[in-house]
Amino acid sequence: MESKDNLRVPGSQKPLVIExxxxxxxxxxxxxxxxxEKKIIVPLGTTILEACKMSGISIPTLCHHEDLCVAGVCRICVVEVEGMRTLQxxxxxxxxxxxxxxxSTPMVRKARRHIIDLLLSEHYGECYSCFKNGKCELQTLAKEYGVDSYTFGHLDKPKYEIDKSSYSVVRDMSKCILCKRCVRTCIDLQEVGVLEAVNRGEKTHISTFLDKPLSDVICINCGQCIxxxxxxxLRANDPSDEIWAAIDDPxxxxxxxxxxxxxxxxxxxxGLGAGHSMTRELxxxxxxxxxNxxxxxNFTADLTIIEEGTELIIRLYKALVQKEKIALPQFTSCSPGxxxxxxxxxxEYLENLSSAKSPQQMFGALIKTFYAKKAGIDPADVVSVAVMPCSAKKxxxxxxxxNSSGYKDVDYGLTTRELARMIREAGINLPEMPKSDFDNPFGEASGAGLIFGATGGVMEAAIRSVVEFVLGKKAEDIFEKANIIPLRGFDGIKYLExxxxxxxxxxPEIIQHLIPNWDWLKGATLKIAVAHGTANAKKIMDNIKAGGKFSECHFIEFMACPGGCLGGGGQPIPTTPExxxxxxxxxxxxxxxxxxRKSHENPHVVQIYKEFxxxxxxxxxSHKLLHTHYTKRGRYIA
Amino acid sequence: MEKKNRKGSVLFSEYKRGEGIKKAITAARENILFEIRESKLKGRGGAGFPTATKWTLVSAASSEEKYVICNADEGEPGTFKDRVLLLEYPELVFDGMVIAGYVLGAKSGILYLRGEYEYMKKPLEDYLESMREDNLLGKNILGKKGFDFEIKIRMGSGAYVCGEETALIESLEGNRGEARNRPPFPVTTGFLGKPTTVNNVETLASVSHIVIKGGEWFRKYGTDKSTGSKLFSVSGDCEKPGVYELPWGTKISELLKLVGAKDTKAVQIGGASGVCVPKSQFERTLAYEDIPTGGSIIIFNEKRNMLNVLRNFMEFFVEESCGQCTPCRIGNVKLLEGVEMIENSKYTFSYINQLKELGRSMQVASKCGLGQSSPNSFISILENFKEEVFSGNGGTNGK
Incomplete structure (x- = not known):
């Protein structure tokens, strides 16, 4: 992450980073x-926690998170340092x-046990009636430290009302242990800053602005806090009961x-390690x-490339040839966060945002129009679900x-975690499933649509098509195996000319009615950039505002979540850079x-432009079904 | 700001405004540091960190910007000596800050004034203005080329925790008053990330005297490990409460006699975060090596109910914990609940012992001094006044 120098982080949570x-x-x-009593040699500035990890000793943590700045507030990771009166x-x-x-001295073990007991005394609820059962870090610690009773008592009623106001994020503050990971995620990692601790002592709690419901503050729904x-x-707003009801309704x-x-x-x-694709088992x-x-x-991801790419070409043509005043650079719009x-x-920059809908919403509009008609089903009877890595999709x-289909285009956004639970509930062990194909009429899609999931992927997909459109050459002739390496990886901001x-x-035939030729692009240099995590997006936006190098760009991909969609707020927990x-x-x-591997070569995409x-x-x-408009919200919500 | 005729051999001894600064700027910085090291002056806020060590670290830190902060947050219950120093002896405090600025190579000083002392802000600012007129502040102070120093007054907002130096710095930076992780220490990474010394009002006042009269003179007073004198804020059951200057090493019994305390049952030394000393220990001394203190002395006579006393302290900590770290935020609540259990005769000794153990964990595992010292009175009152507190009638035997 490139956001460690962020000034909004309070000093009490600023890490001492020794180069x-x-x-x-x-x-x-x-x-x-x-x-x-075992000696090891570590680089200067290594934290005790890291040094312990290097020597194979596991230290319990709660407030610590690899992605975040240091808080040092839960105190569960304390150890004894010779010569120091207190634990560190x-x-x-x-x-x-x-x-x-x-x-692991008696003092350390006792202090840790006390901290767990104290946290449990203020933590409402019983594990068996909790959705996090089996995945809760506090529960895991309680188990490790042999907690078999509530030494310092236990809450018998919730301290706070559950805030279900947001479509995306549900906050149940009675279960909060004040580790402030969410605060640091929001302020430091994402630079949104919706959450902060308020009051002090036992009245301390994590609050939104004036304790307003989450739906009434400037939360971007990215779900990184979850x-x-x-x-x-913190959890996502789970629609699985409604989805079961729809499935059960003949x-x-x-x-x-x-x-x-x-x-x-x-x-x-x-139970699989990270990095196993389950597409066809799923x-x-x-x-x-x-x-059904x-x-x-990925089919509509391919379609997005065609629509958004065409929009970019139109913008460039208007700006360069017709000398119209038109907003550039164009920003991607597939990340709802x-x-x-x-x-x-x-x-003030909404004009720059591509009017193309996200793949989810394009699909929603097509399912209840094109598909329903083709399949002979009344769109009113179609329930459209989207499984997404994302809480903002909700x-x-x-x-x-x-609702451009005349109905709610997508009825439910379901996260990866929620779907996994539904699959388990149905008694299915996913990795054991035989593989099968997607259904027609949309069928299989291209690899270009697939890489939308990683930061830089939308841009790479777009560039694969754009270079072929403009240069008339194969993308493979320009980039080895059509892999555009400079756009890959986890640098916060990537830039390419x-x-x-x-x-x-x-x-190409598909846009011949829009522009006569490419002569106007001869000698030009296409400038593109990619940012992931809104902290990095902010850097680019401020640079554009100040007339810096990114204001010269033609096309910029923005993803709200660190890593892109694969690090989305609906993805399995935990999340780490690794x-x-x-x-x-x-x-x-x-x-x-x-x-x-290229969107414009997807035969189903070609077909839909011919047929529909x-x-x-x-x-x-296209404009009616696949494009949208945006709302100037501003920083204040009345 | 009128001077009362206070008696004392060190702090309240003769001192003329500006004379410390005048002498300091004619000397080499190392020489002043040497005198302070010789004096063995320790921090007067309570923690007792050697001042010379702190200043050496700041003066050694390479930075264009450094800060001298005077901690006048005076929030410890029962302490009011800084108020006396600031109102009656501002020359000692501000001269001390200017001397610190000279020694450390700092150009800015900040007086962090307790929120409740807002009424002092105007007179103190007037005083600073008069120092400016006499070139004791500002540019080229007293003609010393290149020695510029300014002092600003910033108000606290009433949070006890902001007396902790890193929380104080957080507050100065406009953040929630929460203690920082240490390391880094303020001497390298303090206000705005720059090397900073945070010193108690009384410490800085002592420096002014040391510069004039020397470290050896200072060391004549007090004990070997606790040199000089100390201001004690005496309150509670006695005839003559007030601020007293006494050499370190004074016995509790001597102090009680001096202030006219009768039928004393207990003395709370060091405020809410200090310890409660029973009669049997009144021959102990006030000194870093025996009972260290920032100067708060609260006297309780036989009529006082020690459980009430404890309850008062615990309520204070529950209220004043900043709430960031687990042991302090929840631990103090549990200790207070324990006091209530005893009051209502609804306790078991095994649970009370568990709470004492919890207190010991809080002392070592809390993030800052607040949580590390808040169990002190809980543990000391329950141990030193066992019979009264656990008398079986709910601890209400205070008569």
Whole structure:
């Protein structure tokens, strides 16, 4: 993450980051520590927690999270350091001098046990009636430390009302243990800052602005706080009961679309390590659960590339040739967290946001029009579910403008975690499922749609098509195996220039009615950028505002979540940089294994423009079904 | 700001405004640091960190910007000596800050004034203005080329925890008053991330005298490990409450006699976060090596109910815990509940012992001094006044 220098983080939570020396052989580059009488040599500035990990000692943590700045508030990770009167929080203590550490003394064990007992005394509810049962970090610790009674009592009634106001995030503050991971996620990681601790002492609680319901503050619904909450204080708004009811209703035709990121991560919910794609096993499981049809969101991801790419070409043509005043750079709009972020924080830039809907919403509109007609089903009887890595998708499908089919285009957004639970509830062990294909008429989609799941993926998919459109050459001739490596990886902000050169190709048939030729692009350089996590998005937006280098860009991909969709707020918990890396690897590997890797080559996409969207990309029907508009929300909600 | 005729051999001894600054700027910085080290002056806020060590670390830190912060948050229950120093001896405090600025190479000083002392803000600002007029503040102080120093007054907002130096710095930066993780310490990473010394009002006042009269003179008073004198804020059951200057090493019994305390049952030393000393220990001394204190002395006579006393302290901590770390936030609530159980005769000794154990964990596992010291009175009152507290009638035998 590139957000460690963020000034909004209170100093009490600012980590002491000691630059670890690059050359460890220099004098003072390393320091020797003795942990439980075993000596090890660590780079200067290593925290006690890291040093313990290096010597194979596990230290319990609650407030610590790899993605976040240090808080040092839960105190569960305390250890004894020789010569110090008090115990030290190992997560917050950087080693700069030789020291002797003991991690399991009577004092340490007692203090940890006391902390767990204290947390349990203020933590409402019983584990067996909690959705986090088996995945709660507090529960795990209680088990490890042999808690068999509530030493300091237990709450008999909830302290706070559950806030269910948001379509995306449910807050049950009676289960909060005040580790402040959510606060740090919101302020530091995402730079949104909706949550903060208020009051002091026992009255301390995590609050929104003036304790308003979450739906009434500028929450972007990214759900990153959910992914980092150690207990059940934060969860996504779960629609699975309604979905079961629809499945059980014989009159309803229930279809589900699956996005690439849940498929790359859902295995983790079934005990597999990160990085196992379950795409085709999932198809079978969904059918067995009772969904009538399973569609591939990548189909509309491909469609998004065509629509959004065409929109970009139109914008560029208007700006460069017709000299019209038109908003550039164009921003991607498939991340609903990002969309709400820009609506709140940079409403003056909504013109830059592509009007193309996200793949989820495009699919929703097509299912209740094109598909329902083709299948001969009354759209009123179709229940459309989308399994997404995302909590913001729940808000997105409830936006009032998202009913261009005449019905609510997508009825329910379901997270990876919720779907995994439904599958388990149906008695299915996903990894054991036989593989099966997606249903027609949408069928299989391209690898370009698939890589939407990783940061840089939308841009890579777009560029694969754009270079072929403009240059008339194969993407493989420009980028090895059509892999655009500079757009991959987890750098917070990525930037790439693609010179067009003097040779351009013929205008493809599908957009011939929009532009006559490519001559106007000769000699131009396409400038593109990618940002993931709204903290990085903010950096780019501020740079654009200040007229910096990103204001010269033509197209910028923004994803609200760190890592892109694969690190989304609906994905399996835990999330760490390592886990996100493995999920990305699975997605890129699946892309490379496919024959079809470019959106415009997807035969089903070509077909739908012939058969249904006959005016072509950005045509009238496209605009009605596949494009949308945005709301200037601003930072204040009345 | 009128001076009362206070008696004392060190702090209340003769001192003329500006003379410490005048002498300091003619000396080398190292020499002043040397004198302070010689004096063995320790922090007067209660923690007793050697001042010379703190200043050496700040002066050694390489930074263009450094800060001198005077901690006048005086929030410990039963303490009011800083108020006396600021109102009656501001020259000692502010001269001390200017001297610190000179020694450390800092250009800014901040007086962090307790929120309840807002009425002192105007007179103190007037005083600073008069120092400016006499070139004791500002540019090229007293003609010393390149020695610039300014003092600003910033108000606290009534949070006890902001007396803890890193929480104080947080508060100055406009954040929630919460203690920081240490390391890093303020001496390297303090206010706005710059090297900062945070010193108690009384510590800085002592420095002014030491500069004039020397470390050896200072060391003549007090004991070997606790040099100089200490201001004690005496309150409670006695005839003559008030601020007293006494050398370190004074016995509790001597102090009680001096202030006219009769039928004394217990003395709370060090405020709510201090310890409660029973009669049997009145021959102990007030000194860093025996009973260290920031100067709060609360006297309880035979009529007082010690459980009430304890309840009062625990309520204070439940209210004043900043709430960030688990042991302090929840632990203090549990200790207070324990007091209520005893009051209502609804306790078991095994549970009370568990609470004492909890208190011991809080002392070592809390993030800052607040939680580390809040169980002190719980443990000391329950141990030292066992018979009264557990008398079986709910602890209401205070008569």
């Amino acid at each position: 670890k020396p690059t050359d460890l052989t220099t004098i003072g580059g390393t320091v020797s520590v003795e942990i439980n 929080a190992s997560c917050a203590f950087p080693i700069t001098a030789p020291m002797k550490i003991k991690t 992914n980092r909450c150690p207990t059940a204080a 009159k309803k035709h229930v279809v589900i679309q699956t996005a690439p990121s849940p498929r790359a991560a859902i295995g983790e919910e079934f 198809n079978t499981a969904l059918k067995r659960i009772g969904f 049809k399973v569609f591939d969101t 990002w969309v709400k972020f820009i609506e709140h924080y940079y409403p 808000f997105e499908c409830n936006r009032p403008e998202m 693609i010179p067009i050169g003097d040779k351009v190709g013929p205008v 886990i996100r890396k493995l999920r990305a690897k699975a997605i890129y590997a699946e892309d490379e294994s496919l024959e079809l 969207l006959t005016e072509g990309p950005c045509g009238h029907l």
